[in-house]
Amino acid sequence: MSEEINKDQIAPNQNEEAQGEEVKKSFQGLLGTTKQFLSELLDITQNTDQDATRESIVADIPFKGHTSWILICSIFIASIGLNANSTAVVIGAMLISPLMGPILGMGLSLATNDIDTLKRSIKNFTVMVILSILTAFLFFEFFPLRVESSELLARTAPDIRDVLIAFFGGLALVIARAKKGTIASVIFGVAIATALMPPLCTVGFGLAIGNFKYAFGALYLFTINTIFIGLATFLIIKLLRFPMVRYANSQRRRLIARLASLVAIAVMVPAGWTFYNVFNESLFKKQANEFLAETIGIYQFDDGGLYLDNLTKIEYNDGVNPVIEVVCMGDNPIPQSVIDTWRVQKNDISRLKNATLNVNQGGKDSSKEKLDYVNELYEAKKAELLTKDERIKILEQDLFKLSKLASTQIPFSDISAEAKTNYENLASFSYAYTIETNFQKQDTIPVFDVHWKENTKPEQIATDSKKLSDWLKLRLKNNKIQVRTTTK
Template sequence: MQENQKPLAQPEEKEGGQNSSTENVKKDFSGLLGSLKTFFGELLDIRSNTDQETTIEHIKNDIPFKGHNSWILICSIFIASVGLNANSTAVVIGAMLISPLMGPILGMGMSIAINDVDTLRRSVKNFLVMVGLSIITAFLFFRFFPLRDESSELLARTAPDIRDVLIAFFGGLALVIARAKKGTIASVIFGVAIATALMPPLCTVGFGLAIGNWEYAMGAMYLFLINTIFIGLATFLVLKILRFPMVRYVNSARRRLISRIASLIAVIVMIPAGYTFFNVWKESRFRNDARKFIHTVVRPYEFSKGGMFLENLSEINYKRDGKSTIELVFMGDEVIPTNVINTWENQKQADYPALKNAELRIVQGGQSDSEQKYNYVHELYESSKKDLLNSAEKIRFLEDEVERLRKLTYNVDFAKLSREAKVLYDGVGEFGFSNEIRTDFATMDTVPAFTVKWKESASRAQREKEFEKLKNWLQLKTSNDKVEIKQLN
């Protein structure tokens, strides 16, 4: 009986061992999670090394724009304006490093976060002085400086997108965290000054006002406000997370009123920040969908008669009022069929929601006269050159296209040529010229073709002799060995 009972006890021991192993695994896993939590908590903790009093003092000291700071700002604005005018990124970066623009912006974010109305008032006043002084300085430079080219560095500041929002926000986070650390990290402050780029937009505003281009001025000011709002927002959030002490007032009623005003200002600041982010996100989404639509739907279209899609001349125009357009430019002897355009429109509506209300415009050639094509592209180049200065690639493309079409069309001063032919060749009675367009269904070419009708009095020998001389002479005058001459009699 005892021997029979032994096997019955074994499963109980095994089950007890399994439970013990499971509990050990759970304990080890809990310990691992706790270790990871402790590790990352220590790794990302910034409260323990934050010097609140020194941070507030440093930010307040950087707010005023008087004396030295004013002159430093003026000099940095001049340097940035010269750099933008000369299209020199290095000079612009140098101007941003010495610019004291960040002080009042940090002051506004901090004062709202800690309920300090007096500091907020000083920050706003100095911020307005800073903006006004910067714009006036840049305006005077571009107004009276003789060279006012629209460089790519200038034009790049007239159309902000969602990346500018992200740069301003995370740059502001980095700046405030560096300011709050015991022993300020100067390299971080310099890096944020370069990344957020407060100086170039203000210079571009002055440039736009100097040349009377309100679109440039408004676009650049919009970029500057994006940077300002999101740097201030980042400052507000970081100081709230770090639990900076609120300013106390003797009068409790006054303290509550000030606190409510500060909270209201914080909400007011966050509303345009959110609205700006939403608008910029919508524009970025529209442009991304438009580029995808062009690459996946339009570009693969194959022409059967030598047409060409000029992607570099196609334009994506975003308008907040919903009147956005996508303009596609085509050249060649083949017209895009209506059913193909309708298919593109349907695909745009179905597969690209951001483009649903955008107008699809098709600009195409379809003419058989190469001279008309040449004139069209030449006029397009001249009218668009000012807008294309920010893209050397587009300019080179247009110049190559104009040169290619120029070679296809031979412009001959026929009146002068005919007078010379009359003097040199006695047997010629009539003389004619035309451009003949020929194709082998793979390539297309234009051949200068002349016609000659001999006088009845010209003998056969005279005709043969003058024909060879006339051909060689025309090849020399047109610099083209493809010249053809047809005899009409």
């Protein structure tokens, strides 16, 4: 009886184990099928023509004759497009530019230890860059219209997106070149995405107008594109296991291999450092914008005050003394205690600790420095907008804001001159704004201090003070004006 019970208990256990094994085998089979599917989907080694790829890349390296004239024409087209702020024209220039050939040649030669191809690539690349900058410089030097368009200014400040575009664009380009039957549409698309030509034109523009900051920023962007396209080429060629160039002399072969490795490291180290710096700058700007949105962006200004967010200036400065600068306008300044609180909050954010927060405020005064600062900052920022519609919208908004601000300005020089002409007993004349409150409402009152000459009769002072007060209210269209009189 006990043996029958044991057999009955063993049978279900064996069935459960068998079912578990079947599930395990099914799962392993699913994983194997998925792995095989992904391998076939993503494998680029099976349809690669190594010889044709090498020949096509090497054939695009030389720079002479037809290629040089094509480059000059593309530079002129790109310069005109940038000057006219025409995206379509700039795209056309990028499509016909032959700059990509030597960059791919450098990546290929480093990956295959081909020192001769590397020398030719560097030589042709250098000549292309110098000719491009020279052509753009001559165009902007002698062309009468030199507008700092948004297309030009967009090439003066690279960020993390430019690094990623250059790297993945380079990957796409080499993969397309390596495929049997090159995919021409990919090559054209990469030429547009990586945008090698516009930065060189911007370098020429910066040199022509004497703005070396523009020239350096654009050259930095071009360098980023070059390095990361070359790095992507190097990695793909290595992944596809292109054969190394063999040299008859074994000692020379080892020397060439070491030199190629050193050059490859020399390229990858600055590429990694550039990526690191640009990545940190992007994170800094992201946190800075979030901080501003959570502090000054929600601050409740009194009496129509406003935060001019489009004039915000965020400068990373390579992590050394970064600056966050904002501009506010209004009748009443932001209390210093509030600004101090913002600075404390800023210090709690990891990447903003070392940043300096400057709050520039303008109000009802005739401070020329403040108005000049706003105007200068506005002119620097407005050209960075991407489309004409956006620029028009911002211009209309800021014109309204500045018009409103201008309407509150007191032309003190004119007023004082007119007052002196009309009132011969006037000794001195001054004004300031006084903040007044009845504990229910706060207001800003213009107060004029009028000093009369000592020999002026009290009756004359009273009469002239009343006339002066009425005249100021009428002249400045402000019934809040108060006049305080004293003798001198």
